[in-house]
Amino acid sequence: MSSITLGQYFPGNSLLHRLDPRFKIVLAILYITASFLCKNIWSFAALAISAVVLVLVSRIPVSIVLRGLRPILFIMLFTVVLNIFLTRGETLLVEFWVIRIYLEGILTAVSMVLRITVIIVGTGMFLTYTTTPIALTDGIERLLSPLKVFHLPVHEFAMMMTIALRFIPLLIEETEKIMAAQKARGADFSTGSLLQRAKALIPILVPLFVSAFRRADELAVAMECRCYRGGEGRTRMTVLHATAADWLMLAAVILFGASLVLINRFAPGFTL
Amino acid sequence: MNTLQLEHISYLYSAGTPYEMRALDNVSLTIRGGTVTGLIGHTGSGKSTLVQLLNGLNRPTEGRVLMDGVDIWEKPKEIARLRYRVGLVMQYPEYQLFEETVRADIAYGPKNMGLSPEEVEARVLEAAAFAGISPEMLDQSPFDLSGGQKRRAAIAGIMAMRPEVLVLDEPAAGLDPQGRDEILGGIRAYREKSGSTVIIVSHSMEDMARYCDELIVMADAKLFMQGSCEEIFSHPEELAAVGLDVPQITRVAQLLRKRGLALPESIYTVEQAAAALCRLMGGEGE
Amino acid sequence: MMEPFIQVENLSYAYEEEGARRPVLRDLSFAVEKGEYVAILGHNGSGKSTLAKLLNLILTPDSGKIVIAGREITDPNLTEDELYEVRRRMGMVFQNPDNQLVATVVEEDVAFGPENLGVPSEEIRQRVDEALALVGMQKYARHEPHRLSGGQKQRIAIAGIIAMLPDCIIFDESTAMLDPMGRRDVLRIMDNLNRERGITVLTITHYMNEAARADRVLVLNDGELYMQGTPAEIFSHPDELAAIGLDVPQCTDLVHQLRAAGIAVEGDCLTPAQCADAICAACAARGIPFNPPQS
Numbered sequence: 001m002s003s004i005t006l007g008q009y010f011p012g013n014s015l016l017h018r019l020d021p022r023f024k025i026v027l028a029i030l031y032i033t034a035s036f037l038c039k040n041i042w043s044f045a046a047l048a049i050s051a052v053v054l055v056l057v058s059r060i061p062v063s064i065v066l067r068g069l070r071p072i073l074f075i076m077l078f079t080v081v082l083n084i085f086l087t088r089g090e091t092l093l094v095e096f097w098v099i100r101i102y103l104e105g106i107l108t109a110v111s112m113v114l115r116i117t118v119i120i121v122g123t124g125m126f127l128t129y130t131t132t133p134i135a136l137t138d139g140i141e142r143l144l145s146p147l148k149v150f151h152l153p154v155h156e157f158a159m160m161m162t163i164a165l166r167f168i169p170l171l172i173e174e175t176e177k178i179m180a181a182q183k184a185r186g187a188d189f190s191t192g193s194l195l196q197r198a199k200a201l202i203p204i205l206v207p208l209f210v211s212a213f214r215r216a217d218e219l220a221v222a223m224e225c226r227c228y229r230g231g232e233g234r235t236r237m238t239v240l241h242a243t244a245a246d247w248l249m250l251a252a253v254i255l256f257g258a259s260l261v262l263i264n265r266f267a268p269g270f271t272l
Numbered sequence: 273m274n275t276l277q278l279e280h281i282s283y284l285y286s287a288g289t290p291y292e293m294r295a296l297d298n299v300s301l302t303i304r305g306g307t308v309t310g311l312i313g314h315t316g317s318g319k320s321t322l323v324q325l326l327n328g329l330n331r332p333t334e335g336r337v338l339m340d341g342v343d344i345w346e347k348p349k350e351i352a353r354l355r356y357r358v359g360l361v362m363q364y365p366e367y368q369l370f371e372e373t374v375r376a377d378i379a380y381g382p383k384n385m386g387l388s389p390e391e392v393e394a395r396v397l398e399a400a401a402f403a404g405i406s407p408e409m410l411d412q413s414p415f416d417l418s419g420g421q422k423r424r425a426a427i428a429g430i431m432a433m434r435p436e437v438l439v440l441d442e443p444a445a446g447l448d449p450q451g452r453d454e455i456l457g458g459i460r461a462y463r464e465k466s467g468s469t470v471i472i473v474s475h476s477m478e479d480m481a482r483y484c485d486e487l488i489v490m491a492d493a494k495l496f497m498q499g500s501c502e503e504i505f506s507h508p509e510e511l512a513a514v515g516l517d518v519p520q521i522t523r524v525a526q527l528l529r530k531r532g533l534a535l536p537e538s539i540y541t542v543e544q545a546a547a548a549l550c551r552l553m554g555g556e557g558e
Numbered sequence: 559m560m561e562p563f564i565q566v567e568n569l570s571y572a573y574e575e576e577g578a579r580r581p582v583l584r585d586l587s588f589a590v591e592k593g594e595y596v597a598i599l600g601h602n603g604s605g606k607s608t609l610a611k612l613l614n615l616i617l618t619p620d621s622g623k624i625v626i627a628g629r630e631i632t633d634p635n636l637t638e639d640e641l642y643e644v645r646r647r648m649g650m651v652f653q654n655p656d657n658q659l660v661a662t663v664v665e666e667d668v669a670f671g672p673e674n675l676g677v678p679s680e681e682i683r684q685r686v687d688e689a690l691a692l693v694g695m696q697k698y699a700r701h702e703p704h705r706l707s708g709g710q711k712q713r714i715a716i717a718g719i720i721a722m723l724p725d726c727i728i729f730d731e732s733t734a735m736l737d738p739m740g741r742r743d744v745l746r747i748m749d750n751l752n753r754e755r756g757i758t759v760l761t762i763t764h765y766m767n768e769a770a771r772a773d774r775v776l777v778l779n780d781g782e783l784y785m786q787g788t789p790a791e792i793f794s795h796p797d798e799l800a801a802i803g804l805d806v807p808q809c810t811d812l813v814h815q816l817r818a819a820g821i822a823v824e825g826d827c828l829t830p831a832q833c834a835d836a837i838c839a840a841c842a843a844r845g846i847p848f849n850p851p852q853s
Binding site for chain 2: 600601602603653707708709731734735736737738739740741764766767803804805807808809811812815816819821830831833834837838840841844846847848849850851
């Protein structure tokens with residue numbers, strides 16, 4: 001009955017949706033790194049435009065992207081206020097009682113907000129909005145697979161992620177069911193002192209843990225029955241193939257980073 | 273007494289989101305006090321949502337739930353008290369056990385009601401007897417019981433609140449025939465003693481035919497049929513169309529009638545079939 | 559005479575519980591032929607599920623012998639590869655579909671078994687598509703399992719086993735949590751796998767109607783073999799079954815009640831059709847008039 005979707009994946013078939021998840025992870029990292037290269041107002045402008053282009057290419061409705069930014073609105077506001085009121089610079093704009101606002105403060109505030117937005121939008125466009133959690137896990141496993149040489153449990157880590165993704169909605173549903181069952185026996189989770197409320201959680205937590213262990217047990221047996229023996233000798237149904245689009249996108253992001261550096265150096269003014 | 277009425281009930285899950293789903297759509301029905309009513313329907317037909325409306329776990333999006341003529345949401349702050357009057361045993365209730373002993377677990381509901389320790393103890397013993405929990409079992413950990421015993425302990429936990437209406441969602445699911453009979457027998461004993469109304473949700477048409485006076489059939493969030501077992505089970509095609517069935521014995525009787533044997537329409541238990549055939553074929557007894 | 563596909567001899571198994579050993583299976587012996595459809599009946603705790611887990615070596619027996627397709631799997635020298643070969647041959651479908659699906663996409667889950675076996679990618683694709691078609695779930699290949707109904711999830715679980723190309727599938731109360739429609743679908747798939755693909759089916763169940771579909775029924779009681787025979791033979795002993803907490807299908811029950819009332823009804827009467835035939839024959843013998851309805 002419950003309709004919990006994990007993450008923010010937005011189904012679609014845009015260029016970004018179709019990219020190889022391994023490339024998308026690398027692209028996201030490169031793009032975020034590029035955002036830190038911005039030094040003046042022109043490179044920041046280029047960055048802002050690139051973020052808009054990404055959103056357009058992903059064909060994800062702008063309203064959805066904005067909604068994704070809502071949780072960090074507070075952090076952004078906080079940054080803005082802090083920077084505007086506390087940054088000391090040379091160009092004084094406003095002086096009133098103890099408040100002094102400098103141009104540098106405003107510029108820093110704008111650049112911080114832009115940077116945070118780009119990081120969120122960038123990871124969103126390359127990863128969370130356009131890549132299913134399972135493809136993401138798959139991408140991570142394969143990107144990290146060279147580390148197996150050093151006996152790092154890369155496969156096991158990916159398997160854990162997959163199982164977590166599979167079972168989190170189930171456990172949320174289960175929690176709701178247990179809460180309903182105990183409410184039917186007169187449990188009260190919302191009134192009383194903090195201690196009373198903490199105590200009221202026991203009738204939920206005990207059955208939840210019992211059930212989680214039972215599920216884990218049954219799942220382990222079912223996996224063994226399906227010949228699971230760890231990552232060794234395992235093949236995969238879907239083989240990831242890098243396409244021309246993946247390489248082109250990679251080249252584009254690298255070029256973008258390089259051009260930011262050039263803009264910093266050759267376009268004068270408003271250094272931040 | 274203990275009559276429940278639903279008036280134009282609709283219930284939406286995740287209202288206002290892309291996942292909005294209408295679990296109940298304009299359902300009106302009456303469950304008469306003192307009856308055993310069966311609730312049947314395919315998965316996702318709205319049965320579970322409906323039972324959670326009866327004891328105020330869900331609040332209807334539209335419409336009213338009346339208990340003895342009074343809207344149960346008239347005073348939302350007192351909804352907890354309604355849950356003691358309408359006891360709900362959820363599906364697989366054994367997974368809600370949490371106390372150290374069976375006794376303490378059965379006592380959880382009565383304690384929440386604020387009863388005196390003596391009263392709680394008396395109710396635990398009474399409920400345990402209904403559910404077939406022996407006195408030795410009361411001091412065991414609920415997690416050491418067998419599957420069927422756990423289920424009975426959980427049901428006792430609701431019976432101990434002495435609800436006027438006892439609602440059970442699939443009380444016998446996954447149990448063997450004996451376990452099933454023990455549970456359904458215990459419910460019958462509770463009803464006979466307390467005179468309460470009983471509502472059972474089940475996928476087993478055979479169990480429904482044996483234990484229920486009235487049946488409510490849900491399909492695709494709507495009330496599909498309501499009536500006696502006789503009335504409902506005389507519509508096999510309609511039931512099949514909504515993913516349900518009639519008891520096996522009813523199908524035998526239908527086949528025999530089709531071949532031309534003079535049998536009554538209303539056969540839904542083996543005993544009825546045997547009696548009718550004995551009359552027809554002139555056997556001894558019955 | 560070919561040797562049976564599964565041969566179990568003097569199998570015993572006990573759980574360790576707070577220092578004490580609680581016997582679950584006692585000196586159990588039976589055989590299953592290749593391509594047979596066998597139902598295992600028994601009350602809760604009679605050892606049925608333990609038996610299932612011994613047959614694919616999830617558990618190791620305390621004593622006794624299990625031979626599958628000519629190889630003794632209880633042999634202490636069984637190699638690891640042979641162990642996984644046993645698990646591939648003896649697929650298992652459990653009661654709770656939620657607790658046996660691993661992946662968050664249907665087709666990824668079906669691929670899980672073959673992936674573990676190291677099957678080449680293209681072949682996995684082919685097996686997954688075939689398995690999903692066989693259970694009628696192709697349309698849901700890219701869906702998330704947790705949004706499907708119980709019956710649909712169970713069909714995915716079956717597809718995941720079929721994709722490993724097993725010789726035998728053990729269904730451990732696989733219909734117990736399903737609604738009538740889901741149960742019907744799963745039973746139809748079981749019949750299909752047995753009749754058309756020649757897969758040996760062992761089904762553990764509490765539903766007498768389901769046991770009536772099998773070629774043969776094994777009845778367990780407290781870890782011992784209580785009865786075995788065709789469903790007709792087994793269900794002709796209602797009192798013995800009632801004594802161990804089981805019952806008989808309603809059709810069979812009706813015929814027993816009629817016989818007890820002195821009305822001779824011949825035949826097996828496991829299904830409504832058989833039952834109606836037998837009763838009509840008995841009525842005809844008694845000269846009772848038939849007036850078929852005019853339609």
